[in-house]
Amino acid sequence: xxxxxxxxxxxxxxxxxxxxxxxxxxxxxxxxxxxxxxxxxxxxxxxxxxxxxxxxxxxxxxxxxxxxxxxxxxxxxxxxxxxxxxxxxxxxxxxxxxxxxxxxxxxxxxxxxxxxxxxxxxxxxxxxxxxxxxxxxxxxxxxxxxxxxxxxxxxxxxxxxxxxxxxxxxxxxxxxxxxxxxxxxxxxxxxxxxxxxxxxxxxxxxxxxxxxxxxxxxxxxxxxxxxxxxxxxxxxxxxxxxxxxxxxxxxxxxxxxxxxxxxxxxxxxxxxxxxxxxxxxxxxxxxxxxxxxxxxxxxxxxxxxxxxxxxxxxxxxxxxxxxxxxxxxxxxxxxxxxxxxxxxxxxxxxxxxxxxxxxxxxxxxxxxxxxxxxxxxxxxxxxxxxxxxxxxxxxxxxxxxxxxxxxxxxxxxxxxxxxxxxxxxxxxxxxxxxxxxxxxxxxxxxxxxxxxxxxxxxxxxxxxxxxxxxxxxxxxxxxxxxxxxxxxxxxxxxxxxxxxxxxxxxxxxxxxxxxxxxxx
Numbered sequence: 001x002x003x004x005x006x007x008x009x010x011x012x013x014x015x016x017x018x019x020x021x022x023x024x025x026x027x028x029x030x031x032x033x034x035x036x037x038x039x040x041x042x043x044x045x046x047x048x049x050x051x052x053x054x055x056x057x058x059x060x061x062x063x064x065x066x067x068x069x070x071x072x073x074x075x076x077x078x079x080x081x082x083x084x085x086x087x088x089x090x091x092x093x094x095x096x097x098x099x100x101x102x103x104x105x106x107x108x109x110x111x112x113x114x115x116x117x118x119x120x121x122x123x124x125x126x127x128x129x130x131x132x133x134x135x136x137x138x139x140x141x142x143x144x145x146x147x148x149x150x151x152x153x154x155x156x157x158x159x160x161x162x163x164x165x166x167x168x169x170x171x172x173x174x175x176x177x178x179x180x181x182x183x184x185x186x187x188x189x190x191x192x193x194x195x196x197x198x199x200x201x202x203x204x205x206x207x208x209x210x211x212x213x214x215x216x217x218x219x220x221x222x223x224x225x226x227x228x229x230x231x232x233x234x235x236x237x238x239x240x241x242x243x244x245x246x247x248x249x250x251x252x253x254x255x256x257x258x259x260x261x262x263x264x265x266x267x268x269x270x271x272x273x274x275x276x277x278x279x280x281x282x283x284x285x286x287x288x289x290x291x292x293x294x295x296x297x298x299x300x301x302x303x304x305x306x307x308x309x310x311x312x313x314x315x316x317x318x319x320x321x322x323x324x325x326x327x328x329x330x331x332x333x334x335x336x337x338x339x340x341x342x343x344x345x346x347x348x349x350x351x352x353x354x355x356x357x358x359x360x361x362x363x364x365x366x367x368x369x370x371x372x373x374x375x376x377x378x379x380x381x382x383x384x385x386x387x388x389x390x391x392x393x394x395x396x397x398x399x400x401x402x403x404x405x406x407x408x409x410x411x412x413x414x415x416x417x418x419x420x421x422x423x424x425x426x427x428x429x430x431x432x433x434x435x436x437x438x439x440x441x442x443x444x445x446x447x448x449x450x451x452x453x454x455x456x457x458x459x460x461x462x463x464x465x466x467x468x469x470x471x472x473x474x475x476x477x478x479x480x481x482x483x484x485x486x487x488x489x490x491x492x493x494x495x496x497x498x499x500x501x502x503x504x505x506x507x508x509x510x511x512x513x514x515x516x517x518x519x520x
Contacts, residue, residue: 014062018137021055023147025502029495030151030196052126052498059133086462086508087132089454094128096404096448097121103400104407111408119497120408127501135508144506145207145472146219148479152200153223156230159193163233164281194236195486195496199503201227201239202246202482203475208267209250209259210471221270228274229281242486246478258467259474269315272308279305380426383434383489390433393418394441405445414442436487456484459504462511469514476507 029051101121104110112120138144204223211217231239247268254264379385393414394402406414412431416423423429433439440449463477483500492500 013065014059014133014137015139017055017059017062018134019139021051021059022134022138022144022502022506025051025499026144026147027151029499030155030200052130056126056129056133059137062137063133082136084458084462084508084511086455086458087135089451089458090128090131092451093444093448093455094125096444096451097124097128100405100407100444100448103404104410106407106409106413109407109409119493123498124408127498131501131505131508134502134505136512138506138509139513140470140472140476140506140510142216142472145203145475148503149200149203149207149219149223152196152203153226155193155196156200156226159197159230160226160233160278190236191238191491192493192495193230194239195483195490195493196499197227197230198239198242198482198486199479199496199499201231201243202478205243205246205267205271206250206475206478208270209254209263210474224267224270225274225277228271229278232275232278236490238486238488238490241489242482242484245485246482249478249481253474265315265318269312272312272315276305276308276312279308380422381428386430386433387435387438389415389419389430390435390438390442394438397442401445403445403447405440405443405448408443411439411442432491434489434491436484436490436492439492455504456480459507463507466511466514470510473507473510473514476503476510479503480507 098121101107101110110121112122200223204220204227208217208220208224211220231243250259250264250267253259254261390411396418397406397414411433412429415430433442437449437453440452444452460477460480463473463480466473480500480503483496483503
């Protein structure tokens with residue numbers, strides 16, 4: 001009996017339930033970004049709650065069946081052995097949400113959700129419970145990665161088409177005005193789209209770097225170009241933060257020979273090519289481009305064909321050089337190493353000079369600060385203003401709220417309590433700190449933030465710990481890194497938050513899977 005069949009023989013029912021659920025969510029749920037096509041989009045946010053609740057009920061039956069079939073293995077020693085640090089932090093996060101809900105001044109609002117985000121403690125509690133099931137019973141393989149990328153690519157394509165003002169199904173015009181406003185302010189806004197695009201782009205880039213078969217490379221390459229176009233059309237600079245961090249991680253892995261440097265360089269070329277293709281499309285469909293005025297920040301900087309073309313040529317020359325060296329099996333002696341070091345040093349120096357000149361010419365630093373909403377004067381409404389006021393509001397909270405938070409519906413209420421007159425004078429309302437850590441600092445307190453960060457750090461650590469045993473671990477770890485990084489300048493919503501926690505659970509599942517395969 002092989003490893004997989006042995007695993008399925010031990011816990012068939014629970015594994016089957018979890019696999020079907022994951023495939024459904026990873027393919028279908030991201031496409032609800034387009035639920036403006038289906039009318040009454042506020043009801044679509046309930047999809048996660050209902051589907052997860054059904055899954056948990058069905059899967060818990062499987063857990064009971066599995067547990068009783070293995071009751072001879074019950075022991076405190078086995079229980080302790082099966083608990084990881086990620087589990088402990090996730091359990092702490094679950095407890096922090098329950099305490100925050102209990103002491104909230106608006107229990108009803110905290111349970112249902114606040115403002116434009118449409119999720120409350122009910123969703124986060126279901127997320128936590130489903131984490132424990134998925135992390136133990138999912139048996140991940142390539143199918144799940146492809147399912148996630150299919151869903152993510154669907155979002156990327158819809159974002160690009162929407163950018164050009166194209167109503168794909170021809171029914172958007174039938175939407176009621178109120179439905180359209182809800183769609184734009186929640187599921188269809190730039191922040192939500194940018195979160196999905198960031199996750200899909202990160203997954204595609206890492207998948208390209210670890211995939212071995214030609215079909216997988218082609219699929220990943222197309223995904224990279226599709227995501228590159230959506231990165232610009234999403235009109236949100238936060239997505240680029242996540243992608244930049246993942247690129248840095250991949251560069252380090254390429255240098256230390258954990259991934260093939262040829263794949264990494266070629267992936268960069270495909271990413272650049274996607275931006276060039278978008279520029280061509282922009283010129284071709286310029287008369288249909290109704291959202292041009294909304295472009296700002298990094299996306300606008302990347303709409304420089306000459307700069308993109310030069311970068312593409314440099315990348316392809318580097319790729320050709322690496323391929324030639326590998327094919328000719330050129331032996332590098334001491335003198336050659338010294339020469340190569342000098343050449344690489346010169347190239348790096350030239351690239352640095354070009355980068356500085358480009359930064360000055362296009363005023364990239366100021367554009368980035370503007371796109372990210374960073375203002376040295378803390379202009380009301382800017383992210384720097386929101387960050388500062390959120391920290392100041394946290395400092396004014398009672399001790400119990402500092403530790404355990406104020407509940408899901410609390411951010412707008414807390415800020416209004418301490419800075420109501422200032423916000424009213426500026427004519428703005430704030431229901432998110434636009435920073436996941438600061439959001440949870442108010443929502444779940446310091447205890448919840450520590451658990452939140454601990455779960456993320458441990459899941460990434462576990463994903464990277466099994467790179468040799470399972471190449472898909474790097475893909476999932478890259479997605480977590482990308483989403484968390486962009487979340488430092490973005491807002492979590494009902495359509496993106498659950499998928500992020502699903503990916504987190506998948507990281508833990510792959511870690512457990514590798515441990516089981518090692519023990520068999």
